[in-house]
Amino acid sequence: MAERKLRVGVIGCGNIFNLAHRNALKKLENIKVVAFMDIKVEKAKQAAKEFNASYYRNLDEFLDLDLDVVEILTPTYTHADLAIKALKSGKHVIVEKPIALTSEEAERMIKTAEKEDLKLFVGHVRRFDKRWMQIKEILKKRNILPMHIKKSEVQRLPFPETYWYWKNNKSGGVAIDLGVHVTDFLRWYFESEPVEVFALGKMIKKEAIANNTYDHFVMMIKFNGGKTGIAEVSWAYPYPARYGVFYHHLDIIGKNGRIRYTPMDTPVVGVAKRHFEMPRFSPLLSTFPDAFERELRHFIECISRNKEPVVTAHDAKIALEIAEKALESAKRGEAVRMEVRE
Amino acid sequence: MIRFGIISYAHPHAIRYAETIVNNPKAKLYAISGDGANSDVAKREAQRFTVKGSIVRFYENYEQLLKDKKVDAVYIAIETYRHKEVAIRAAEEGKHILLEKPIALNLKDAEEIIKTAKKNDVKLMVPFNPRFTTPLMKAKEMIERGEIGKLEYINAISEYVKPPIFLEGLDLSWFLDSKKSGGGGFMDTAPHGIDSLLWLVKSEPKKVYADIGSKIYGFPVDDIGTAVLEFKNGVIAVLSAGWGNPKGYSYNLELKYYLVGKEGFLDVRTVYPDFTVYQDRAEKIYWERVDVENIVKSFVNSIIYDKDPPITGEDAKKNLAIILAAYESSKTGKVIKLSL
Numbered sequence: 001m002a003e004r005k006l007r008v009g010v011i012g013c014g015n016i017f018n019l020a021h022r023n024a025l026k027k028l029e030n031i032k033v034v035a036f037m038d039i040k041v042e043k044a045k046q047a048a049k050e051f052n053a054s055y056y057r058n059l060d061e062f063l064d065l066d067l068d069v070v071e072i073l074t075p076t077y078t079h080a081d082l083a084i085k086a087l088k089s090g091k092h093v094i095v096e097k098p099i100a101l102t103s104e105e106a107e108r109m110i111k112t113a114e115k116e117d118l119k120l121f122v123g124h125v126r127r128f129d130k131r132w133m134q135i136k137e138i139l140k141k142r143n144i145l146p147m148h149i150k151k152s153e154v155q156r157l158p159f160p161e162t163y164w165y166w167k168n169n170k171s172g173g174v175a176i177d178l179g180v181h182v183t184d185f186l187r188w189y190f191e192s193e194p195v196e197v198f199a200l201g202k203m204i205k206k207e208a209i210a211n212n213t214y215d216h217f218v219m220m221i222k223f224n225g226g227k228t229g230i231a232e233v234s235w236a237y238p239y240p241a242r243y244g245v246f247y248h249h250l251d252i253i254g255k256n257g258r259i260r261y262t263p264m265d266t267p268v269v270g271v272a273k274r275h276f277e278m279p280r281f282s283p284l285l286s287t288f289p290d291a292f293e294r295e296l297r298h299f300i301e302c303i304s305r306n307k308e309p310v311v312t313a314h315d316a317k318i319a320l321e322i323a324e325k326a327l328e329s330a331k332r333g334e335a336v337r338m339e340v341r342e
Numbered sequence: 343m344i345r346f347g348i349i350s351y352a353h354p355h356a357i358r359y360a361e362t363i364v365n366n367p368k369a370k371l372y373a374i375s376g377d378g379a380n381s382d383v384a385k386r387e388a389q390r391f392t393v394k395g396s397i398v399r400f401y402e403n404y405e406q407l408l409k410d411k412k413v414d415a416v417y418i419a420i421e422t423y424r425h426k427e428v429a430i431r432a433a434e435e436g437k438h439i440l441l442e443k444p445i446a447l448n449l450k451d452a453e454e455i456i457k458t459a460k461k462n463d464v465k466l467m468v469p470f471n472p473r474f475t476t477p478l479m480k481a482k483e484m485i486e487r488g489e490i491g492k493l494e495y496i497n498a499i500s501e502y503v504k505p506p507i508f509l510e511g512l513d514l515s516w517f518l519d520s521k522k523s524g525g526g527g528f529m530d531t532a533p534h535g536i537d538s539l540l541w542l543v544k545s546e547p548k549k550v551y552a553d554i555g556s557k558i559y560g561f562p563v564d565d566i567g568t569a570v571l572e573f574k575n576g577v578i579a580v581l582s583a584g585w586g587n588p589k590g591y592s593y594n595l596e597l598k599y600y601l602v603g604k605e606g607f608l609d610v611r612t613v614y615p616d617f618t619v620y621q622d623r624a625e626k627i628y629w630e631r632v633d634v635e636n637i638v639k640s641f642v643n644s645i646i647y648d649k650d651p652p653i654t655g656e657d658a659k660k661n662l663a664i665i666l667a668a669y670e671s672s673k674t675g676k677v678i679k680l681s682l
Contacts, residue, residue: 147557
């Protein structure tokens with residue numbers, strides 16, 4: 001029996017849609033993207049045209065549609081409200097990371113999904129990136145037990161100071177926005193729960209100072225079993241903006257071995273033209289495009305076959321909680337204890 | 343000409359220092375004493391360096407060496423817990439002192455060493471290597487010329503290999519006894535990182551938070567650790583140090599610095615320039631290691647020209663205070679405030 005294609009609606013047709021989800025959605029066979037919504041209706045219209053779909057500016061009208069899945073690709077502060085409304089309208093939800101601006105909001109989203117008996121998935125795309133999947137697999141295969149993981153995710157954020165990323169009340173700043181990537185990564189790799197967090201933050205670029213938000217943030221997170229994670233996230237690395245590159249560095253010291261990754265070791269396929277172009281294959285990409293495709297494919301399959309995903313909304317909430325504790329630590333100037341309950 | 347005595351081969355650095363002293367035109371390796379671990383190696387080395395017309399005397403213990411009026415300066419490589427006893431006696435005998443790091447087991451001992459050296463008007467230097475390497479000197483010069491703008495953040499790595507208990511015939515088991523060494527991998531390698539941070543940042547840390555432990559090999563002492571430091575001038579530094587490099591790692595000693603300024607970024611991937619040999623495994627060979635050469639040179643010059651050595655006892659004590667604070671933070675889970 002041929003399965004009915006899942007009907008997908010997308011809210012938010014900005015950066016992450018255009019850079020990542022647009023192409024990934026096109027590659028999925030078991031879905032049909034039927035509607036787009038954006039408060040900047042021109043953006044929804046443009047996307048709709050490309051997918052031969054309808055477009056909306058009004059949320060209620062959009063949620064009245066017969067949709068199986070709503071993908072939420074909007075600024076972080078809008079996630080909770082949109083997700084809860086979509087869930088209450090009977091739609092499964094896939095939301096970009098961070099799950100929400102606060103863990104309180106995240107908790108409400110999770111509760112709503114449980115009550116409505118619908119799926120809530122969060123796009124922690126690192127879990128679907130070949131690099132990190134491979135390294136995690138090698139740790140298992142070669143019997144290496146990570147005890148110390150230092151992960152850096154650093155870039156120069158190329159947006160002006162008025163942009164929502166720079167606003168604490170919209171993105172949570174770099175500590176939350178990139179922070180949740182690394183905190184989730186550490187939990188994923190250590191397979192253990194955090195117990196203590198210490199963090200220091202800085203405001204380096206004028207955009208950060210103007211918005212009173214950290215653009216450089218270092219966390220040290222102690223996990224159960226004497227494991228230590230060191231997370232460095234930054235929007236302030238002084239790379240030329242036009243390169244827009246993003247660096248991951250990873251150093252795992254473990255019982256029975258060590259693994260390091262730095263993009264400096266890996267080749268790049270670049271294009272030399274009169275103007276600079278982003279590399280076609282580059283380890284400097286924050287995420288390889290196929291990771292988004294793999295992520296969405298997995299989530300769609302979990303929805304249509306009613307399966308548990310490799311990364312749950314609960315995982316996403318804990319990732320956010322760690323980052324919140326880190327911000328609290330930076331504010332108080334001392335280490336903060338935390339306890340994760342199942 | 344400065345006549346050197348080497349006291350003890352307990353610390354394996356003695357091998358490199360002996361060679362370097364021999365090659366320094368203003369210095370002469372005059373005597374070696376066999377205190378502590380590896381006294382057989384000390385004796386053998388004294389014979390090896392004895393060439394026609396130039397005897398390197400061997401003394402069973404440091405007291406005999408210190409009584410030799412011809413010795414101008416000593417390099418002390420004895421187990422850390424004996425630093426205080428030996429350094430104080432050396433000062434009392436009027437010998438200038440190049441003392442292996444860490445300066446002592448605790449700050450009180452460090453203070454006594456410093457005081458005695460002052461009282462007897464002898465030079466006291468504790469060597470930390472990275473700042474004497476070409477790449478890091480270059481980085482410092484670029485920072486001070488303002489090439490990367492205001493310095494904001496440093497991520498430093500000072501990692502050494504898992505210490506073999508017997509290395510080239512040397513017995514290093516005292517490194518795994520914290521009563522003798524003061525600590526394990528972090529105590530062994532972090533002082534280098536701390537010194538270069540102090541030197542590069544030109545400020546002092548006001549607080550430190552750290553996690554240090556016996557995490558990898560099951561040693562009775564810690565093997566790796568990481569400290570987060572906030573300096574008075576706002577610079578943040580993360581230092582990972584210890585014995586984190588497995589046997590198959592292509593570097594045995596790895597000193598790295600990622601330096602972030604407001605307007606630029608320096609990536610000091612190694613302070614020891616290397617090339618790689620690939621056989622059964624990849625191995626980095628350092629083609630330049632000027633650090634010990636520069637240390638001996640600056641110590642000798644501080645004696646000849648009667649000036650402060652580039653790293654004084656006070657500097658080494660400050661270094662130890664930070665290291666001890668990191669251990670305390672790790673033990674208590676608290677942020678330790680420093681007033682240096």
